[in-house]
Amino acid sequence: MNDASPQTRIQKRNMGVILDAALEVFSAHGFRGATLDQIAGAAGLSKPNLLYYFPSKEAIHIALLSGLMDTWLAPLRRLDPEGDPVEEIVAYVLGKLEMARDYPRESRLFANEIVQGAPRILDQIEGPLKALVDEKAEVIAGWGDAGHIAPVDPHHLIFSIWATTQHYADFDAQVRGILRPEGDAHFADAAKFLETMYRRMLTRP
Amino acid sequence: MNDASPQTRIQKRNMGVILDAALEVFSAHGFRGATLDQIAGAAGLSKPNLLYYFPSKEAIHIALLSGLMDTWLAPLRRLDPEGDPVEEIVAYVLGKLEMARDYPRESRLFANEIVQGAPRILDQIEGPLKALVDEKAEVIAGWGDAGHIAPVDPHHLIFSIWATTQHYADFDAQVRGILRPEGDAHFADAAKFLETMYRRMLTRP
DNA sequence: AAAAGGTTTGACCATTTGGTCAGGATCACG
DNA sequence: CGTGATCCTGACCAAATGGTCAAACCTTTT
Numbered sequence: 001m002n003d004a005s006p007q008t009r010i011q012k013r014n015m016g017v018i019l020d021a022a023l024e025v026f027s028a029h030g031f032r033g034a035t036l037d038q039i040a041g042a043a044g045l046s047k048p049n050l051l052y053y054f055p056s057k058e059a060i061h062i063a064l065l066s067g068l069m070d071t072w073l074a075p076l077r078r079l080d081p082e083g084d085p086v087e088e089i090v091a092y093v094l095g096k097l098e099m100a101r102d103y104p105r106e107s108r109l110f111a112n113e114i115v116q117g118a119p120r121i122l123d124q125i126e127g128p129l130k131a132l133v134d135e136k137a138e139v140i141a142g143w144g145d146a147g148h149i150a151p152v153d154p155h156h157l158i159f160s161i162w163a164t165t166q167h168y169a170d171f172d173a174q175v176r177g178i179l180r181p182e183g184d185a186h187f188a189d190a191a192k193f194l195e196t197m198y199r200r201m202l203t204r205p
Numbered sequence: 206m207n208d209a210s211p212q213t214r215i216q217k218r219n220m221g222v223i224l225d226a227a228l229e230v231f232s233a234h235g236f237r238g239a240t241l242d243q244i245a246g247a248a249g250l251s252k253p254n255l256l257y258y259f260p261s262k263e264a265i266h267i268a269l270l271s272g273l274m275d276t277w278l279a280p281l282r283r284l285d286p287e288g289d290p291v292e293e294i295v296a297y298v299l300g301k302l303e304m305a306r307d308y309p310r311e312s313r314l315f316a317n318e319i320v321q322g323a324p325r326i327l328d329q330i331e332g333p334l335k336a337l338v339d340e341k342a343e344v345i346a347g348w349g350d351a352g353h354i355a356p357v358d359p360h361h362l363i364f365s366i367w368a369t370t371q372h373y374a375d376f377d378a379q380v381r382g383i384l385r386p387e388g389d390a391h392f393a394d395a396a397k398f399l400e401t402m403y404r405r406m407l408t409r410p
Numbered sequence: 411a412a413a414a415g416g417t418t419t420g421a422c423c424a425t426t427t428g429g430t431c432a433g434g435a436t437c438a439c440g
Numbered sequence: 441c442g443t444g445a446t447c448c449t450g451a452c453c454a455a456a457t458g459g460t461c462a463a464a465c466c467t468t469t470t
Contacts, residue, residue, distance in 0.1 A: 010437085010447070029321060033237035036428060048430080049448055057428065111320050111375075115313055116234060118378040125382035133383050150405070155384060156398035163372035164365045170316075171368075173323040177330035178338050179360060193361035200355070201405040215417070215467085241458060254418055256459065 027105040100169035107169035232310040290348040305374035312374035
């Protein structure tokens with residue numbers, strides 16, 4: 001099965017089904033913890049059929065990761081240098097929190113990968129991700145210099161936003177164990193808390 | 206090998222060596238990703254010898270997790286209801302950050318476990334951990350009611366502290382990929398950032 | 411020093427797992 | 441409808457992996 005080739009109807013459907021099943025299984029068990037049988041089962045296909053569409057387990061994993069990286073960075077890319085600084089950052093925080101709520105599997109897939117040293121996406125981190133982060137850090141630093149927000153280390157600000165928002169997806173089991181919420185009810189509280197926190201820290205006294 | 210039995214000199218030494226090796230390997234690869242051969246190699250023992258001291262791979266993992274839980278919670282336990290509120294919380298943040306710097310393997314071991322749904326420690330989370338967190342949340346809520354700190358949702362405050370500090374251990378690969386620091390140099394910046402952030406958000410305007 | 415108890419190992423086993431392959435079923439299209 | 445391309449599968453394989461065991465090897469104790 002070649003990539004980048006024009007896809008037939010069946011190919012499009014099955015590759016989609018496989019990637020969705022793989023996201024389910026990889027995000028729940030990590031790369032090594034996931035088996036082709038599990039993925040095949042979740043996809044409703046036979047194991048050899050999986051390997052008709054992807055040459056190996058690792059190829060599925062890589063396809064998932066690189067396909068998701070863009071989606072995952074979209075909110076940061078949307079941070080507008082021309083917008084109102086505090087509102088831009090708050091919007092980014094809340095957007096990221098919504099992603100953690102609506103796409104927890106994607107978040108956990110990355111979390112699994114990075115906790116284990118990011119062996120398969122280190123180059124993506126050191127390349128495009130670093131570039132984007134550095135660019136947006138410049139913007140935030142500019143806002144600080146201009147006195148539009150209280151001065152902060154922009155890189156660590158971004159890390160803190162990632163950490164606090166993704167926490168609700170990646171450590172869902174812990175959050176639920178402690179809060180015992182009904183469904184996703186706690187996300188509203190989290191949004192209120194994070195909005196308050198970042199407003200307080202960015203608003204000049 | 207029975208637990209809780211009086212240990213010989215050799216037992217004490219080897220069980221320690223095994224647990225250290227297991228921490229190294231489990232934290233880097235997750236439960237499923239770690240193999241007994243790897244652990245045995247890291248410990249400088251043969252695989253059957255491992256299984257002389259622990260009945261199974263899972264037993265090693267459980268021994269590690271429950272042995273570490275206490276250490277991991279110590280900083281929160283130290284939060285003193287009688288101390289100065291803002292200073293107590295800042296000290297907790299900085300203490301947790303130091304643990305992330307000095308014991309990243311422990312942090313990643315938990316991260317791996319929780320990202321994958323905490324199958325082996327869910328009861329510890331819903332039991333002792335929840336109890337401790339609820340207790341300290343009460344303390345923080347009291348500080349808020351008394352006007353000693355700006356009002357915050359205490360549970361989410363604690364989550365944010367865990368998230369922001371453990372981020373530097375759990376997502377080390379990402380942080381290093383973006384910051385490219387010399388050694389642990391970035392931890393000083395992180396400490397400064399987090400101290401500023403939590404002071405601003407807790408200090409009444 | 412010899413018995414008793416604790417420690418270590420090589421050889422081995424059953425199962426799981428990623429992956430292959432030859433051939434059969436199905437589909438697209440002239 | 442027929443034929444070539446695409447899609448799918450059962451049977452199979454080699455390697456990896458968790459775990460067992462009898463026998464050999466150390467320590468400790470008497």
